[in-house]
Amino acid sequence: MGRFNGNNSQSTLEQFIERGNFSFNAYGPGLDAPYPQPIKDFNYAERILYGRINKAHDVIFLKKTNLVQIANQSPEGSILRAANFVAEAFSNFVSSFQTEANRGRLDEKDPYIYNIVPTRAYIDSKVLYEEYILSLRNVFIRNFLTKKRRENIINFDSFLKLFFQYIFETAETLPISKTAFIASHIAGPLVSGLCIEIANLDASDDSVKEKFINSPNFEYYKLIARNNGFSIDKQVPWRLIADIASTPMLRVASRYGAPTENKILNILFSRAGGDDLIQIKRMAVDFYNHLVSLEPSMVVPSSLNYSRSCGVQTITRDSMTLEELVTNYNQIFWIDNYINLRYVEQKKPVSEGALIQLKKESADLLQASSPLLAVYHINNTIKTFDNFQGSYARRVLDRQNFENDENLQPTY
Numbered sequence: 001m002g003r004f005n006g007n008n009s010q011s012t013l014e015q016f017i018e019r020g021n022f023s024f025n026a027y028g029p030g031l032d033a034p035y036p037q038p039i040k041d042f043n044y045a046e047r048i049l050y051g052r053i054n055k056a057h058d059v060i061f062l063k064k065t066n067l068v069q070i071a072n073q074s075p076e077g078s079i080l081r082a083a084n085f086v087a088e089a090f091s092n093f094v095s096s097f098q099t100e101a102n103r104g105r106l107d108e109k110d111p112y113i114y115n116i117v118p119t120r121a122y123i124d125s126k127v128l129y130e131e132y133i134l135s136l137r138n139v140f141i142r143n144f145l146t147k148k149r150r151e152n153i154i155n156f157d158s159f160l161k162l163f164f165q166y167i168f169e170t171a172e173t174l175p176i177s178k179t180a181f182i183a184s185h186i187a188g189p190l191v192s193g194l195c196i197e198i199a200n201l202d203a204s205d206d207s208v209k210e211k212f213i214n215s216p217n218f219e220y221y222k223l224i225a226r227n228n229g230f231s232i233d234k235q236v237p238w239r240l241i242a243d244i245a246s247t248p249m250l251r252v253a254s255r256y257g258a259p260t261e262n263k264i265l266n267i268l269f270s271r272a273g274g275d276d277l278i279q280i281k282r283m284a285v286d287f288y289n290h291l292v293s294l295e296p297s298m299v300v301p302s303s304l305n306y307s308r309s310c311g312v313q314t315i316t317r318d319s320m321t322l323e324e325l326v327t328n329y330n331q332i333f334w335i336d337n338y339i340n341l342r343y344v345e346q347k348k349p350v351s352e353g354a355l356i357q358l359k360k361e362s363a364d365l366l367q368a369s370s371p372l373l374a375v376y377h378i379n380n381t382i383k384t385f386d387n388f389q390g391s392y393a394r395r396v397l398d399r400q401n402f403e404n405d406e407n408l409q410p411t412y
Contacts, residue, residue, distance in 0.1 A: 004206035022206045026213060027234070038226040041234040042189060042241065050241070051192025052183055054265040057383050059179045059272040061125055062193035066256070066268045070118050070196065080121040083193040083268060085253040086242045090118070090196050092252070093228040093240070100220055107216035112199055112238070114217060119238075120197040123190040129181050129279075136176075137287050140166050141294070150291075151300055156320045159288045164337055167283075171344040178279050179272045179379060180345040189233075189241070199238035212237050273375050277334055280341070285320050292317045335362050335374055342382055349384045358382075 004026060006018030027039055042050055054060050067081045071091045082090065094116045100106050101114065108114055144166050145153075153159045167176045175181040182191060189195050202208050212218070218237075225232055225240055229249025233239040242249050244264045258264040297316045339359055343350070350358065358381050365374040 004210045006206035008204045018206060022209070023234070026206075026210065038222055038231050038243070039234050039237075040231045040241075042231075043235050048185075049183055051189060051194040051244075052187070054269070054271075055262060058379070059183050059383070060265060060269040061182055061191065061272055062122070063268060063270050067122060067193060070121055072117060074117050074119075077119070080118050080196075081193075082121045082196055083242070085249070085256050085258070085264075085268075086194055086196065088255075089229050089242060089249055089252045090240065093224060093230060096224045096228060097220075100224070106220060110215050110217040112201075112212050112215045112217075113221045116198055118196050118198060119200045120190065121195065122193045123188075125178075125182050125187055125191040128187055128191065129178050132181060132186060133283060133286075136170065136174075137283075137290060140287055141291060145291070150295070151298065153291065153317070154298075154315050155317065156288055156325075159291070160284065163284050163287060164340075167280075167341060168344055171341055175345060176280070176283075176341055177273075177276045177338075177345060179276055180342070182272050189239075194242040194244070195233075195239055197236070197239045201238055203236045209235075209237055271376070273379050274372055276375055277331075277338055277371055280338065281325055281334065282322060285322050285325055289319050292319050331366050331371055332363055335359070335366060335371070335378075338375070339378055342378060346382045346384065349382050354381075 004018065004022045006015055006022055008015070010018065023041070027037070040047065042048065046053075052059060052061075062083055066084050068084045068087045070080045070082050070087045072094050073080055081087070097106070097116050101108070106114060140163075145162070149162055153162065170176060171180070175184045175186065181187055199212065201212065222232060226246075227248060229243050229246040229252065230240040231243045233241055244250070244253065245261045250259060250261070253259065253264050253268075256268065258267050295317070297314050299312050299314050301312055336359055339355065339362065343355055358378065362374045362378055365377055
């Protein structure tokens with residue numbers, strides 16, 4: 001048995017001990033290395049959101065015009081893409097590795113790190129989000145809509161009350177808006193376009209990671225990654241992540257009009273949130289129409305006029321179009337509910353009084369300008385990630401609770 005044995009089949013306590021063992025001991029102190037180590041823990045603090053938020057903590061996504069195909073791919077696999085400058089830096093990384101191999105400095109029997117081939121890279125957050133919303137719709141239809149709740153849905157108006165109840169309850173633990181989804185663990189780091197993996201291995205098994213780290217060419221792998229502007233994910237060592245603050249990576253990025261870290265994040269990426277409102281409207285229409293397709297009519301008890309006898313009546317549910325929704329429900333209605341949703345998704349980072357003020361300001365912006373500016377104003381106000389599980393501030397609070405045997409919650 002190896003030194004590191006953490007895996008997802010263990011109990012919570014066993015995992016806690018084993019994950020800590022790997023985190024503290026897998027790579028050693030690195031004090032004797034002749035160069036700074038490129039290994040970084042992307043499961044720690046705000047680094048969890050690396051490549052998915054900018055310096056102002058706005059949620060961002062890579063513009064698709066800046067995606068290119070990665071070279072040196074296996075002909076049997078699907079086409080892999082990454083940000084243009086990342087793909088070029090990776091090509092340089094592979095060339096450097098091949099040069100070292102040609103010089104006889106690498107062990108050709110290394111099962112992981114010799115013939116470098118990308119195995120995973122950019123994942124389209126739009127596709128992921130659409131698949132995710134379908135799964136939420138299935139839970140809504142199959143589990144949330146009990147028989148009693150279904151009987152209360154006679155039209156779209158009565159449906160909306162249950163729809164908002166569902167998404168607000170769900171948002172306590174799972175994202176609903178696309179903005180929250182991009183920043184969630186469900187989307188993950190590959191949506192950034194800054195990551196390229198070179199092995200198909202199980203990152204939940206520490207013994208697998210141990211074998212990769214102990215492979216003969218790992219030291220060269222670290223050195224060549226660093227020299228080409230890549231960090232190595234501490235928890236997924238076969239994952240290379242562009243270090244957009246490093247000189248080698250900025251040298252490549254400058255050829256794409258982004259010579260600084262901020263310019264990479266502000267020029268090559270776009271701010272999320274612009275389509276949040278329309279996505280939630282589409283979600284409401286889609287959820288409702290799916291219910292209508294499954295149950296176009298319903299039989300409910302009814303009291304006959306001027307009679308004590310009771311009978312039944314059949315109610316037909318009419319479908320809804322997005323155009324009808326836009327006509328029947330004004331933007332203030334959707335903005336108010338969007339604020340409520342983001343308030344829950346961001347772990348309630350403002351007070352109730354501030355929330356009321358935010359609704360007033362957003363309504364004023366709607367009247368004076370556009371829904372987009374209102375959405376950006378909302379997210380500017382409640383975009384903090386300080387209270388997210390894993391953030392530095394939350395880790396400090398958790399440590400204080402543990403040491404003092406308390407259960408203090410974040411203050412807002």
